[in-house]
Amino acid sequence: MNRFYVFNGDADGVCALHQFRLVDPAAANLITGVKRDIKLLDRVEANPGDLVTVLDISLDSNRKGLMRLLEEGVRVEYFDHHHAGEIPQHPNLTAHIDLSADACTSLLVDQYLKGKFHLWAITAAFGDNLVQKARQLGATAKLTETEIDQLARLGEYLNYNGYGDNLPDLHFHPTALYEEIRPYANPFDFIAESNAFRKLAEGYQDDTSQADSLQPLTTDERYAAYLLPDAPWARRVSGIFANKLANAYPQRAHAVITPNHAGNYTVSVRASLTNPCGADVLCLQFNTGGGRKAAAGINHLPTGSLDNFVSSFKQHFCS
Template sequence: MTRCFDVCNGDADGLCAVVQWRLEDTRPAELVTGLKREIALLARVVEAQAGDQVNVFDLSMQRNRADLLRLLDQGVHVRYFDHHATGGLPSHPGLESHVDEASDVCTSLLVDAHLGGAHRAWALVGAYGDNMASVADRLAGGAGFEPGDRAGLRRLGELINYNAYGDDERDVCIPPRLLYPLMACYADPRDMMAHEPIVEDIDAMRRGDLRQAAGATVLWQGPTGSVRMLPDAPWSRRVLGCFANRLAGEAPDLAHAVLAPGAQGFVVSVRAPLAHPHGAHALCSRFGGAGRARAAGIDSLGTGDLERFVATFATTRWSPG
């Protein structure tokens, strides 16, 4: 019997992509997901055999290439939806690729396009959560969503995305692997907001974290952006991406980097200016990080590299793409 595996990032974009897919294809599937910075998830797919189906959503192909090739060589069919830099697509008959690295695309929108907008509300939640508010607003307006509904979908997307950040599952309000089944119960995310208490629980935690993040230390501030440092605490690593997104929304012409102490140096979230959303991946890749043009990160910036990172950030030229 053919088995199905859905492998995704545990942020809003990844989870909302899977929800859309499974609302359309209701066959049982095993979910493999993790926290935001758990990227190499294909390594966890060890039971797939020839003829099985693995669907991948919102995971860097560069970081998963070896395991992708392993699965393909085993005769597994892999369907891959993503918007991160690939480093070159493998040529294999078992690979069905839906990859677009454009700065105005996210995985939920790629799935939405593939499904012909069948579950548009969840696609909007994913796009809003991926800090693509202007893109999501245009899509929502064209689909007839009222301003109040758009605000609710944006709030839910931002909450789901915030919930994915942390060093381990104890840091977050609810692990993404447990949040997904709650999301998947609802064909319309507005019903989830109305009936699932976890939404308000996540919101309360996020508001508290953002209040603390407002006191972040400014390491550098200039005409092109700012670099801020949060203290060494679970809440700071939990709010890292959410705080970076908030800064980007408040100052769309500026770039922002937010750091927090981690197990090996610092974890970093970088946001290119929303008005010029290109350059985040290129910057982070110079320090062992990854991501996409408008948003990227570094899992372990060495303490000895901090000064060089700030100097490089300060001199980065951001562009429209």
């Protein structure tokens, strides 16, 4: 039997993979990409009886690839919290899907593994901007405030690394970042000892300092939209900047719009923290859009559709 892990390249996907691999480090095929590269099951070439574990990518976006694998006799276990659509009823599929606003894939894996590597799940929750949930979990785990803050920074840095229009935009290929994390069962050891952590911290500080000087394209008390420049730093920081805005202005919804290499825009949307829903509904109105209730996005928004998106965004979150 061949083993495959198909995982999102952001904090949640990498930390979910890490938890599984700490339990079972046997040889496996790893398939991933940048955070927005989610149609990953099309790349899986498996044989009947093989096992594919899918982590943190939308089932609905991968339905065609999933059904192909299931019909070919491949066993698939699916862990995710994004828009799923109708979940197929198939004997080869085991689905662990939770669309709740305070769910993330690493927390689902944490439940499945009975908390064996709980600190990595808390790290991922911070990375997915589930800040209140993550802090509650940290307190329950009897972490100090300093330790909770350390995991918060680590989660942000791991998530930051996943953003980019293509792999050269990133500081680390997601598989390479996982390899840096792999020796560490405890995230505090990774923080203390890893050069990768220091590289991400430096990149994060440099990129966010540039983003902090940006002015919104449009704003009022209920929403704000930002148009970032066409630059690698902007593509790297887009998701983190959206999370930072959401935490700074919890009553507002936010959209961060960034030019991509295809000549279109990539959009990150965050619903307000006081009413964390509706981001997925908005983005699913546009081709290549998707996500979850609190946070969603559009991979390729045509430049000519910018005004339509901004108008829809304002109308969607105006009440």
